[in-house]
Amino acid sequence: MPSTSPPARASGWPGVRLHVVTGKGGTGKTTVAAALALALAGRGARVLLAEVEDRQGISQAFDVPPLPPTEVPIVSYDHGGQVVGLAVDAKAALLEYLQLFYKLGRAGGVLERFGAIDFATTIAPGVRDVLLIGRVYEASRRRVDSKHHRHSDTTPLAYDAIVLDAPPTGRIGRFLTVGSEVAGLARMGPIRAQGDSVNELLTSPATRIHVVTLLEEMPVQETIDAVAELRGLGMAMGAIVVNQARLADGEDFAGVDLVELVHALTDDLPTVGIEAKPALVSALVEQVRDHATREDLELTHLQALEQLDLPIVTVPALLDGIDPDALREIAGLLTEQGMTVRVTAGSR
Numbered sequence: 001m002p003s004t005s006p007p008a009r010a011s012g013w014p015g016v017r018l019h020v021v022t023g024k025g026g027t028g029k030t031t032v033a034a035a036l037a038l039a040l041a042g043r044g045a046r047v048l049l050a051e052v053e054d055r056q057g058i059s060q061a062f063d064v065p066p067l068p069p070t071e072v073p074i075v076s077y078d079h080g081g082q083v084v085g086l087a088v089d090a091k092a093a094l095l096e097y098l099q100l101f102y103k104l105g106r107a108g109g110v111l112e113r114f115g116a117i118d119f120a121t122t123i124a125p126g127v128r129d130v131l132l133i134g135r136v137y138e139a140s141r142r143r144v145d146s147k148h149h150r151h152s153d154t155t156p157l158a159y160d161a162i163v164l165d166a167p168p169t170g171r172i173g174r175f176l177t178v179g180s181e182v183a184g185l186a187r188m189g190p191i192r193a194q195g196d197s198v199n200e201l202l203t204s205p206a207t208r209i210h211v212v213t214l215l216e217e218m219p220v221q222e223t224i225d226a227v228a229e230l231r232g233l234g235m236a237m238g239a240i241v242v243n244q245a246r247l248a249d250g251e252d253f254a255g256v257d258l259v260e261l262v263h264a265l266t267d268d269l270p271t272v273g274i275e276a277k278p279a280l281v282s283a284l285v286e287q288v289r290d291h292a293t294r295e296d297l298e299l300t301h302l303q304a305l306e307q308l309d310l311p312i313v314t315v316p317a318l319l320d321g322i323d324p325d326a327l328r329e330i331a332g333l334l335t336e337q338g339m340t341v342r343v344t345a346g347s348r
Contacts, residue, residue, distance in 0.1 A: 008310075008311050009311060009337065009338045010238070010239045010311040010313055010337055010338035010339045011311070011338060012338050012339065012340050012341035013208050013238060013341070014341050015205060015206065016161075016205070016206055016207065016208050016238075017140060017157075017159075017160070017161050017162060017206045017207075018136075018140055018161075018162050018164065018201065018202075018206060018207040018208075019033075019036060019040075019161065019162070019163045019164065019207075019208055019210060019238065020164045020166050020172075020176070020202075020207065020208070020209045020210065021033040021036065021163060021164065021165055021166060021209075021210050021212060021241075022166045022167065022168060022169050022172040022209065022210070022211055022212070022226065023168060023169060023211055023212030023213055023219070023223070023241075023243075024168055024169050024170070024213065024214075024218065024219045024222045024223070025168045026214075026219075027212045027213050027214050027219050027243055028212055028214075028243040028244065028315075028322075029165065029166075029168070029212040030051070030055075030057035030058065030061060030165050031061055031243070031322050031327070031330065032210070032212045032241050032243060032315070032330070032334075033049065033051075033058075033163050033164070033165040034049060034057075034058060034061040034062065034165075034327055035315075035327050035330035035331045035333075035334055036163050036210070036331070036334055036339060036340075037049035037083045037161075037163040038075060038083060038327055038328060038331040039331035039332070039334045039335045039339060039340045040081075040160070040161050040163070040340050041075060041077060041081035041082055041083045042077065042081055042331060042335065042340075043081065043335065043340050043341065043342045044077075044079055044080055044081045044160075044342055045081055045160035045161045045340075046080070046081065046082045046084070046158070046159050046160050046161075047081075047082065047083050047084065047159060047160065047161045047162070047163060048071065048084050048086060048139050048158075048159045048161075048162045048163070049074070049083055049084065049085050049086070049162075049163045049165070050085075050086040050087075050088055050135075050136050050139070050162065050163070050164050050165065051067075051086070051087055051088065051164075051165040052088045052132040052133075052136075052164070052165070052166065052167065053165070053167060054087070054089075056087060057165060058074075058085050058087065058165065059085070059087075061322060061324075061327060062074050062075070062085070062324055062327065063323060063324055064085075066087070067085045067086065067087035068087065069086075069087060069088065069089035070086070071084045071085070071086045071139070072084065072085055072086075073085075084159070086135075086139070088132050088135045088136065129174070129175050129178040130178045130198070132175075133175065133176070133178060133198055133202075134198060136162060136164055137197065137198045137201055139158065139159060139162060140157075140159070140162055140201060141157075142157065142158040142159075143155040143156065143157060143158060144156050144157070144158050169211065169222045169223065169225070169226035170222065172209075172226060172229075172230070173226070173229045173230060173233060176202050176209075176230070176233070176235060177199070177233055178198075202235065203233075203234045203235060203236070204236075205236065207235070207236060208236055208237065208238030208239075209230055209235050209236065209237055209238055210237075210238040210239050210240075210241055211223050211226055211227060211237075211239075211240055211241070212241045212243055213240060213241070213242060213243065213305070214242070214243055214244055214245075215242055215245055215246075215297070215298035215301040215302055216301065217301070220301045220304055220305060223240060223305065223308075224304065224305075224308065227240075227308050227310070237310055238310075238311075239310060239311040239312065239313050239339065240305050240308065240310050240311070240312045240313070241312075241313045241314075241315065241334075242302070242305070242312060242313065242314045242315065243315045244315065244316070244317040245298065245302075245314045245315065245316055245317070246294055246295055246298055246316070246317065311338070313333075313334060313337045313338075313339060314333075314337070315330055315333055315334075318330075
């Protein structure tokens with residue numbers, strides 16, 4: 001039903017280590033990010049799942065206690081795959097940054113007691129964002145035997161993949177370019193170096209940005225605008241993930257003859273012990289009509305998304321809500337539609 005020329009299947013993006021997941025608020029981007037991390041871990045990867053919005057969405061999705069600003073295991077598989085969760089905190093990131101580059105030691109605690117850390121992380125949103133994305137960048141470079149990547153490049157990386165539950169589409173462009181903005185303000189030193197390094201990672205072939213949307217007018221338009229913005233910034237796009245799609249349920253009500261449906265319900269309901277009262281038949285026909293109308297509208301929005309020339313992955317609406325079992329179900333759907341590649345010990 002959706003299209004005569006279906007969009008390209010997701011490739012799994014071999015060699016990509018940073019998956020940035022964004023989307024309009026309310027589209028389920030945190031759910032998709034969590035499911036993608038689970039899908040990658042299910043194929044053997046050690047995955048860091050990080051969030052930067054102080055919402056504790058990851059802990060809610062996995063039904064675990066709130067995440068600290070340190071990395072904690074959430075899910076582990078016997079074959080070696082693992083999801084490690086991280087709620088990036090700007091204050092903790094700044095203290096770590098000051099210690100790493102300036103060896104402040106106890107002085108960092110003194111600054112915190114006097115409120116300097118809170119001041120630095122709230123007075124300028126750009127400073128806060130560069131600390132948040134910088135924390136993810138540090139994790140992407142870290143080796144298994146060195147917290148700060150000071151050993152040989154032949155040492156295995158701590159994580160095979162990182163999934164970042166990023167800010168929504170309305171803020172994603174500024175968030176992902178904050179490194180280049182900061183680099184532009186500092187001519188030299190660690191701030192300039194980190195800004196350049198963050199920007200290099202985000203625009204490299206090792207990063208893909210996935211946009212989560214609903215087949216509704218505003219989310220679709222924000223998706224189209226975000227893809228145009230991100231492409232203009234030199235970012236490599238991944239997939240469009242259509243969440244809660246009725247088109248994905250395999251039913252097609254668009255061609256149903258409603259008059260014939262009335263006759264069919266009137267004849268068939270008594271065979272299963274249900275009286276075919278006119279009110280009941282009318283209500284059932286109305287549900288079919290509404291579903292057909294919704295499918296037709298979703299098809300229109302889907303065709304608009306197909307113009308972006310990106311893989312489109314669909315996730316149907318889950319009636320029982322989101323819990324760890326639902327996450328595993330969505331992870332399976334993402335894997336089936338090509339969102340992951342298998343990780344082997346030799347590829348690390």
